[in-house]
Amino acid sequence: MKSQLRKYSTRKTILWWPLSRGDRLQETLNMLKSALMFSKEKLNFIVVSEDRLIESFKEKLSEWKSFMNDGFTFRVLPLTFPSDNPLEWKKLFKPCAAQRLFLPNLLENVDSILYVDTDTLFLTPVESVWQHFYKFNASQMAALAPEHEDPNVGWYNRFAKHPYYGKLGVNSGVMLMNLTRMRAFRWREYVVPIYRKYKLQITWGDQDIINIIFHYHPDKLYIYSCRFNYRPDHCMYTSVCKPAESQGVAVIHGSRGFFHSEKQPIFQAVYRSFEEFQLGGDIYRDFYQPLEVYLEAAQNNNCGNIRYIFLKNIKKYMDIDFGNT
Template identity: 35%
Template sequence: MMRLTRAPARLIAYGLVVLSLLLLAYSQKFVEIPMSRIDYFFLNEVKPESSRTEELNLICILCQSSNIELGSDLTRQIRQASVMLKSAVMFSQKLLHFHILADNSNLYSRLVNMTLGWPEIYKRKLRFSMHPVWYPEGRDDMRVLFRECATERLFVPDIFPNIEKAIYLDTDLIFLRPVEHLWDEFNNFNQNQISAMSPCLYHYGSERNKIPFFGETGLNAGIMHMHLKRMRNMDGGWTNANLAMFEKYKDQISLADQDILNILFHFHPEKIYELPCHWNYRVWQCSQGENKCTSATDQGVSILHGNALTFVKFNHRETWGNPNIPGVNTRLVFLLGMVSDVAKQNSVKKEAMQYKDIVQGDFLDTYRNLSYKNVFGKLWVSNFCEQADFVVKTDDDMFVDLYATYFFTRQYLVSPEYNDNSFLLCPMWPPTRILRDKKRKWYVSYDEISKKEGGDLYPPYCSGYFYILNPGTSARLVVAAQTTKFLWIDDAWVTGYIAKKLKIKQLDIKLLLKRKMKDGLMIKSIQTPEIYHKDILATPNGRNLEISQTLNKHAYWCYIHQCFNNIYHPSTNISNTKDVIEDGVLSK
């Protein structure tokens, strides 16, 4: 465990983060070239050898975000796509025809430019063509679900009426086997199957999911075999079937096209071939002490999928983690456990020496050890930051408006809960059912919590996304943890069972948190000193650097100009002013 030193602070923010992320950041000089040159070079100069005359059709999507104010992640997408292309041509012998669905030609040319300096042995395996983004008439409402154009893949059969088969690929993939081996999975289709996707293995079996889904764990749509001819010949039409699923379940959908596809194949399971999970291997599948993908144990990993921005190193130090609040000291701290890999541990030590903001505990950093990490963080705070007014705990995929949080928490400095060190300010979960099904991710056995100890309901507890306490409360929770029966579900254990033992009642601020990034971004982006609209303190940021930088700048501006909202003007009687954006208007 690293040596701990005191750090003067008034507001401490810390996140539970795992620093075993793969960084793929390539410095590329962009050179604009005419579209005619691109078409000539890649459509005419490619002369495949006879041994690889078969052309494999692969589809990718690149779209410019329509919300320029919040920034876009185009650079990330294009760099990821470049890495994916490199891995594809490195292993394959076939001609790979990448059909790029893009909403402007500049995106297409940027991607193609990145391949111009590649060796000829690789370039001659590539063919590119651009296709405009298309949505059915009157369905532009689907374009901005989840991420820009994410739902475009639902309409691929109509966009390519003359192609029989193709594979859709997310940009955040790394091939570890030839693309033609992935293509060969089409040979395993029976006469009824029209598509193939790998099992999701998480999310769809949880209480967060509100929709029907395929199989036991749902499907991940990052790699999708598409027998386009059969899709077009589907009874009632492929596009109509997807639109019908969307209309029926649109209020419950959170993952856009992937949710729609899961709903569709829930009702038509005979039409889907389940692609082995080693063809869509995500890092978390081997991050909790066991391999969740059994076929990878035998076959090895064929494609590494960096979903949820796994391949992007997000730096909180450059965004909301170090606010410029006049006259206020803040300190950002990253909590880690130990990693078994020597190279990774050395990397952590190097980063800790450079930034002096990493605190590492003497336990393995695994999902089942989050309760240890949680209490460890509170132990560090109570020993080395007892002078802080407040402590903010959050996750590494969140944006926290520390300017608004600082202003908002001033009112609690004189509260009885604060002075009694019983202060826990959080979005609160009411008593929720303890999951006893062994197939569920958060399964808890009766040995862990018996009926006598807890019945079938957790006590009220805080959402781990974001909560606020003071150092004195942290110290009390640490002491009580030593005599409270352990539970590996950290939020329920620390802010539920231990808080209940200490008779700490959570102060609920669920209205100040948005769990969906789209909703949070809309609310934060329209804050202004002139027009009233309720504000929030925290929202997911998708680990998007540009979005967090933009939100942090706007948060500072709001703090300086005292935006007209419930945080900076809590006593405002909005019935006396006409300048109000009412709740629900933005979502409409």
């Protein structure tokens, strides 16, 4: 374990975002902003984008980097898919989402990354997610959270027509990836044959392929709790993510467009607070206080009834005494 700890601690934290379409641009910038707001270490961002958006990304990130006195580094890369059928991979599930399946080969000089979907926001320093790398055993090469907590509403156990991990499957929106181990495992050699075999059965694209791989190799996967990938499913019917109730939400994932939907306004309230905050502003006055107001206004629904879980880690970061309010 000591040698493993040294290995990770000598490398910069790396975050990965696949940018798919122009309407994801602001969403991605908000997520980047959330990482910068709370993290205490210098971050290295890797963004993959369609060609037409690369310059927009470089311009905005260069502006932020200058403003923050080179407080982070970044690279913006073009999409890269297997040459035999790039369009088919690009259109798998959501545009560009399948890019993550080929990261071990695309980033051949990178040891480890934290991959997150564009519709995620950090409510805690990135390091609190990254530290799970130190808990991997000798065989584990990735970390994910369960797709569901309640089998009564689980998707994979009720509808999947292909193998999946464990009893309820895993969600791929927040994924720690030890690329060195994945290359040694020959990850890509599993991806293409599995896609060819199951492409008529998969619904959620790259996430289904990941589930199939770890179904057959469960020893390669580390599971962290739902608080590191907190989605509307965890509260829209009843609160099922107990670690979030006790320790707070670490990463909020507005999957299926919930950051822009009135269905569970609490997700929209969190997103709005990050969108309105300007880097360099006072986090308590310009972010936390408006967030409290927005959450209070969004409380008359199941997710809103436990709104305190979205504040716990922010209060901890700011060293504010907190209760369940």
